[in-house]
Amino acid sequence: MLPPRPGLDMAAGYGWVQSTAIRAGELVFVSGVVAIDAESGERLNGTLTSEAHRAFRNLRLVLEAAGSSLERLVQVRAMIYDRIEYDALNRVYRQYVPQGPPARTVWSVRIIDAFKVQLDAVALA
Amino acid sequence: MPVAREIIEPKNEKLNVSRNFNLPHSPGIRAGDLIFLSGMLSTDPHTGERSPGTMAHETRQTLTNMRHLLESAGSSLERVVKLNVLLYDMLEFENMNAVFKQFFPVDPPARTVCGVQLSAGMKIEIECIALAG
Numbered sequence: 001m002l003p004p005r006p007g008l009d010m011a012a013g014y015g016w017v018q019s020t021a022i023r024a025g026e027l028v029f030v031s032g033v034v035a036i037d038a039e040s041g042e043r044l045n046g047t048l049t050s051e052a053h054r055a056f057r058n059l060r061l062v063l064e065a066a067g068s069s070l071e072r073l074v075q076v077r078a079m080i081y082d083r084i085e086y087d088a089l090n091r092v093y094r095q096y097v098p099q100g101p102p103a104r105t106v107w108s109v110r111i112i113d114a115f116k117v118q119l120d121a122v123a124l125a
Numbered sequence: 126m127p128v129a130r131e132i133i134e135p136k137n138e139k140l141n142v143s144r145n146f147n148l149p150h151s152p153g154i155r156a157g158d159l160i161f162l163s164g165m166l167s168t169d170p171h172t173g174e175r176s177p178g179t180m181a182h183e184t185r186q187t188l189t190n191m192r193h194l195l196e197s198a199g200s201s202l203e204r205v206v207k208l209n210v211l212l213y214d215m216l217e218f219e220n221m222n223a224v225f226k227q228f229f230p231v232d233p234p235a236r237t238v239c240g241v242q243l244s245a246g247m248k249i250e251i252e253c254i255a256l257a258g
Contacts, residue, residue, distance in 0.1 A: 026128040026157050072130060074154045075161035075254070077209075083242040094149035100132055101143075104150035105164030105252040107211065108242035124128050124156050 001028070004065035007041035008058060014041075021062050028066045028125050032079070032118040033059045034111070043113055048085040051117045052092035059119050060096075068123040073102035077120040083108040085116065128157040133198040139173035140190050142166070152194055155257055160200055164211065164252040165191055166244070175245060180212075180220035183249045188228045191251060199258030205234040211250040215240040221249060 001021040003009040010016040010031070021030040035044045035054035038061055044054050060070050080089055086106060094101070102121075111118045133153030135141055143150050143163065153162040167183035168190055169176040176186050192202045212221060218238060225233070234253070243250055 027159075074130065074156040074159075075163075075252075076150075077252075083244060086244060090149055097149060100130075101150050103152070103154045103161040103163040103252070105209070105211070105250065106244075107239075109239075122156075122161065124130055 001062070001066045004061045005038035007036055007038045008062065009041070021066055023066060023125055026125050027074070028063065028068050028123045030059065030062055030119075030121040030123070032120045033062065034113070034115045034118050043115075045114060045116075048080065048088045048116045049092055051115060052089055055117050055119050056092065056096045059121060063121075063123055066123075066125060068125050070096055071099075072124040073097065073121055074124055075103045075122045077105055077107055079107045079109050079111055079118040079120065081108070081111055081114075081116045089117065129155070131155040133160060133162070133194065135190070135194045136197040137170055137193060140168055140170055140193060142168055142173075145173050153198065155198060158257050159206070160195065160198055160255045160257050162191065162194060162253050162255070164209075164250040165194070166247045166250050175247065177245075177247055180217040180248050181224055183247065184221050184224040184251075185227075187249060187251050188224065191253065192228075195255055200255045201258070202228060204256040204258070205229075205253050206256060207254045208234050208236040209252045210236060210238040211241045211243060212238060213240070213243050213248045217248065
């Protein structure tokens with residue numbers, strides 16, 4: 001899938017060797033989404049809360065460009081930089097998937113460019 | 126006609142961890158021919174509480190609960206396609222792996238194992254993708 005906004009083109013902006021998303025049959029596999037400005041591609045590092053909001057908005061743009069939506073999410077790997085932020089993540093998270101949320105695993109890992117959140121998602125097209 | 130998206134839940138309600146702990150995810154989602162499960166920790170099927178222990182114990186309990194959840198949805202461990210296994214310490218890899226041999230004796234699924242930070246002092250978390258029944 002093509003990036004829905006110029007800033008979300010991580011291959012062009014950052015040289016990352018990846019597509020924004022791939023549709024395979026009825027499923028859409030989305031590359032890890034982080035808190036960048038969807039128009040300029042500028043990194044918007046901030047608090048876990050601010051980054052999670054931005055990442056979810058970017059994920060929504062990617063999914064909707066693929067004919068999907070947050071409601072069609074199937075599985076999310078929500079990556080956070082430190083387990084101590086687990087509840088902060090959940091507070092943002094439930095605002096974006098209030099009903100019938102997707103399967104999810106929270107991975108506490110190191111994320112590129114010191115981001116605090118990265119969302120790796122699979123959705124139905 | 127869009128492919129159906131259906132929430133998967135365990136028949137044993139004590140194992141419905143996301144509901145019992147009020148977490149913003151579903152136990153699993155069926156999407157067409159595939160089932161995607163959330164990460165599972167070792168949970169006591171009689172009380173619904175976390176069941177911490179040795180790596181062998183937690184691995185056995187988690188895979189037992191995963192089997193129950195998959196079977197609740199008409200699938201099974203034999204239908205698992207891919208597993209992601211998160212360990213609190215990679216030193217315990219062999220202790221996890223020995224239990225896996227008992228659950229997946231032939232033609233095991235694809236698997237990735239990583240060392241990460243886990244919640245509540247638990248030693249292993251497992252998520253999977255399986256073919257629906």
